[in-house]
Amino acid sequence: MANCVPPLAVSASGIEILDSTGKRYLDASGGAAVSCIGHGDARVVEAIRQQVAALDYAHNVSFTSEAAEELAAFLCDATPLPLEKVQFVGSGSEAVEAALKLARQYHIERGEPGRHVVITRLQSYHGNTLGALARGGNVARSRPYAPMMVESPRIEPCFDYHCRRPDESLPAYGQRAADALEEEILRVGPDNVSAFIAETVVGATSGAVPPVPGYFQRIREICDRYGILLILDEVMCGASRTGPFLACEAEDVQPDIVTLAKGLAGGYQSIAAVMCTQRIHQAFAEGSGRFVHGHTFMAHPVACAAALAVQKVIRQDRLDINVVRQGEILGHLLKARLGHHSHVGDIRGRGLLQAIELVADRGSKQPFSSTRGLAAAVDVECRARGLMVYPGTGTVDGVVGDHILLAPPYNVSCVELGQIVERLGDAVEAVLGKG
Ligand SMILES: Cc1ncc(COP(=O)(O)O)c(C=O)c1O
Known part of the structure; x- marks a missing residue:
């Protein structure tokens, strides 16, 4: 059982989730890659x-x-x-x-x-x-x-x-x-x-x-x-x-x-x-x-x-087409914002299932020590900026390695993709510096 109480989610619409304090989160991972058409579709x-x-x-x-x-x-x-x-x-x-x-x-x-x-x-x-x-x-x-x-x-x-x-x-x-x-x-x-x-x-x-x-x-x-x-x-x-x-x-x-x-x-x-x-x-x-x-x-x-x-x-709504188109845009935006960061080793994925992998050293692809809790630290900074992502550890061998997974809804707009990548970039820099 988690030892801290998560925020109380009260409503959700489109790509946003609202908590009981009035804070809004961009749901950039659909929870665990679930919310594929966004929240609250009347149909x-x-x-x-x-x-x-x-x-x-x-x-x-x-x-x-x-x-x-x-x-x-x-x-x-x-x-x-x-x-x-x-x-x-x-x-x-x-x-x-x-x-x-x-x-x-x-x-x-x-x-x-x-x-x-x-x-x-x-x-x-x-x-x-x-x-x-x-x-x-x-x-x-x-x-x-x-x-x-x-x-x-x-x-x-x-x-x-x-x-x-x-x-x-x-x-x-x-x-x-x-x-x-x-x-x-x-x-x-x-x-x-x-x-x-x-x-x-x-x-x-x-x-x-x-x-x-x-x-x-x-x-x-x-x-x-x-x-x-x-x-x-x-x-x-x-x-x-x-x-x-x-x-x-x-x-x-x-x-x-x-x-x-x-x-x-x-x-x-x-x-x-x-x-x-x-x-x-x-x-x-x-x-x-x-x-x-x-x-x-x-x-x-x-x-x-x-x-x-x-x-x-x-x-x-032909969202399968949107997945391919927006997936390409997401990949470009991630590479433009984080591709040169010295601790972003890889940006990968397909369609609207993409991730960045964080490494201690890009040349050797050496991961950070698992004791550093890096993915969790980036997640905390993302949440502080109103962004929900899916952090993962053990990327390399089940023990070491850190990545951040993104899985926005298939109807995500270009503006929303821009916001997601900007907030993620800021969160990575808050933890690892400008790189
Ligand atoms: C590839 C894959 N298989 C199976 C599961 C298990 O699904 P569930 O959590 O709905 O039991 C997951 C969940 O993340 C998954 O990603």
Whole structure:
């Protein structure tokens, strides 16, 4: 439990949150990359009101609802990838748990019950429930619970800034990073491996790290070679946060299972989704006919109605286009304001998921000591200036490294982007000097 009481939020509109003292905050990270269309959109509020009035809840074991059916069809139509079946759960962690179980049971249905190991990556995050936490690589979040978790094999992340050798091309690095998966599969024994899980664009753990070109294509080849499912966790980077509906559309890769959450209902309700291919669904249909998994609040009609309304706002207002355009502007503004600062080592990201990484020395990319609490100190200065960001530590290896993540709403204006970058620049300088 935090030992200090946070400000009392009383209302929110557009990109602003108002606290009980009358202070206004620019919500430059949508909380944890959630509020994708800003706060208080009347169209979503009305959709929620109508849904509660018509059908507040019906248990998903006995009923489906129009909202759930329409949302599922909408999501499948939103991506050109062959993801044709959807299950709705309550949070990103629940979606990851469901994806892990879906992969496991898929292999059982096909007569390969030995496949149970999920290979994952260092410097990743897949949720806080024990199963998802065990498959993540976020040291700080999992350390206290390590004795309670199953050991999960982990490979190095695809992290251009820290892991590419100086003499290595981007494609060569991508192949090398992906080949680590094959080595790990062979070490664990291919017949034991169920799935490989990765964030398409890494979010909170190392700060908006996109894959290098070709990385995920090679990963796909390796998964196919050994009959292993590819789960892409797009809880943070999906739902148009980087431009396309799914971030993996830009990688020319077809995952077997995808998880979505934050931008799905943009914070108006708590809902997440697991999407999978017809091939996976078929294995169940031809097998036991039943996915052994469920939660009381799955496919909650009000949450589905909210998500559907948010997705319609994104489509109607063409916000996916805005994400790409404003993302480029955000990148330019960050580079102009902070690109020359001696303690800003990297400015990276995709669409409206971007981050700055703070380093003690730009040449060697040496991070600051973790005892300095740098990201938290920048966060304090941001808040003092009425700016909400998403600070992160352990960027490099789970212990050291500091970054500040930005994830403004898809309808953020140029003026607002300017204000965000100015305040962030002032906050960084307040902590680290003019650089
Ligand atoms: C990539 C990713 N997966 C899973 C989760 C877990 O989602 P939740 O916090 O909704 O359980 C998160 C949350 O930040 C995430 O970023």
